[in-house]
Amino acid sequence: MKAILAKQPGGVEQLTFVDLPIPQPQENELLIKVHCTACNRADLIQRRGFYPPPPGVTEVLGLEFAGVVEQVGNNCQGNWKPGDRVFGILPGGGYAEYVVTPAELVMPVPHSLSFVQAAAIAEAFLTAYQTLFWIGELKADETVLIHAGASGVGSAAIQLAHSTGARVITTIGSEPKATFCQSLGANHTINYRNGPFSSEVSKMTNDQGVELILDFVGASYFKQNIKVLKPDGRLVLIGTLGGSKVESVSLLTILMKRLKILGTTLRSRSVEYKAKLTKDFATNFLPLFETGELKPLVDRVFPWTQVKEAHLYMESNQHMGKIVLQIHNER
Numbered sequence: 001m002k003a004i005l006a007k008q009p010g011g012v013e014q015l016t017f018v019d020l021p022i023p024q025p026q027e028n029e030l031l032i033k034v035h036c037t038a039c040n041r042a043d044l045i046q047r048r049g050f051y052p053p054p055p056g057v058t059e060v061l062g063l064e065f066a067g068v069v070e071q072v073g074n075n076c077q078g079n080w081k082p083g084d085r086v087f088g089i090l091p092g093g094g095y096a097e098y099v100v101t102p103a104e105l106v107m108p109v110p111h112s113l114s115f116v117q118a119a120a121i122a123e124a125f126l127t128a129y130q131t132l133f134w135i136g137e138l139k140a141d142e143t144v145l146i147h148a149g150a151s152g153v154g155s156a157a158i159q160l161a162h163s164t165g166a167r168v169i170t171t172i173g174s175e176p177k178a179t180f181c182q183s184l185g186a187n188h189t190i191n192y193r194n195g196p197f198s199s200e201v202s203k204m205t206n207d208q209g210v211e212l213i214l215d216f217v218g219a220s221y222f223k224q225n226i227k228v229l230k231p232d233g234r235l236v237l238i239g240t241l242g243g244s245k246v247e248s249v250s251l252l253t254i255l256m257k258r259l260k261i262l263g264t265t266l267r268s269r270s271v272e273y274k275a276k277l278t279k280d281f282a283t284n285f286l287p288l289f290e291t292g293e294l295k296p297l298v299d300r301v302f303p304w305t306q307v308k309e310a311h312l313y314m315e316s317n318q319h320m321g322k323i324v325l326q327i328h329n330e331r
């Protein structure tokens with residue numbers, strides 16, 4: 001089968017098609033023919049050599065897939081059979097014609113959705129679901145600040161938080177992104193290029209601040225994040241796009257406001273953890289894709305032969321929602 005990896009750490013010129021054997025499923029695994037995968041920021045960071053796959057995981061890029069079950073291991077959970085349309089997260093290997101994955105990590109593609117749409121759900125929505133609700137403990141009467149609201153994860157988080165009744169404030173870097181986030185349910189948008197977001201959050205909350213922040217910008221936002229959290233507030237950190245080293249922070253505010261600062265990465269979690277997350281999300285939120293209350297947000301679809309163009313497009317930060325790579329062409 002064909003698959004894509006980075007020959008050496010570096011730019012898009014390192015992205016290369018390679019020939020690999022079709023993986024063989026273990027007794028608890030499914031073999032899946034991949035129709036679509038999606039680009040994630042993490043793929044770009046891995047390509048540059050700063051986010052290696054967890055031990056034992058393939059170097060092939062790709063954290064998610066949508067496709068068709070080809071083969072079922074003889075001790076698989078669930079009633080999966082060849083021909084079933086499925087999607088889910090992976091620790092790696094999604095930029096390939098075939099993947100194997102434990103059966104408990106896949107979800108059925110909702111009937112009304114195409115493979116392109118399904119490929120835009122798993123990594124963004126499972127990350128957003130886990131961080132907002134399992135880790136961030138968001139409640140309906142709370143206000144959440146979601147940074148980079150038009151990103152894959154941000155746009156999923158806005159929809160999930162809005163659907164549970166929470167008030168959503170989001171930061172964005174352009175006016176089209178503001179309109180996009182409002183259409184998803186964001187109550188307020190702040191263009192961080194116009195000045196510090198913390199003063200705007202204070203204005204919007206009558207100086208009360210927010211209960212929860214979902215952040216992947218990191219160092220450059222840390223001081224403002226601490227400032228706008230309410231007493232007992234929670235900061236969930238899932239990335240460091242704006243740097244990882246924070247200098248000259250007074251810990252007193254964290255102490256006096258009794259803040260919780262929580263970091264997490266989904267990719268390195270155990271299969272058991274991901275299986276529970278997948279099941280919880282599928283039970284609570286997957287039906288909302290059938291009713292249209294939740295939407296997979298596909299900005300652009302690239303044939304996977306144009307993977308370099310897709311990575312460059314993501315790096316340009318113009319996209320809103322997800323960038324999908326099409327591998328096989330059927331619906």
Ligand SMILES: NC(=O)c1ccc[n+]([C@@H]2O[C@H](COP(=O)([O-])OP(=O)(O)OC[C@H]3O[C@@H](n4cnc5c(N)ncnc54)[C@H](OP(=O)(O)O)[C@@H]3O)[C@@H](O)[C@H]2O)c1
Nearest residue numbers: 040041148151152153172173216238239241242264265266
């Ligand atoms: N820990 C986990 O389990 C986990 C899981 C999934 C994703 N992640 C992380 O979540 C983040 C988002 O992933 P994604 O695939 O959804 O990303 P994405 O769609 O590529 O969106 C990233 C957006 O962040 C904004 N941005 C980039 N650099 C920034 C900076 N220095 N300061 C402020 N904003 C910046 C840009 O939007 P603007 O134009 O608005 O600036 C950009 O479009 C990544 O850091 C990824 O590694 C973590």
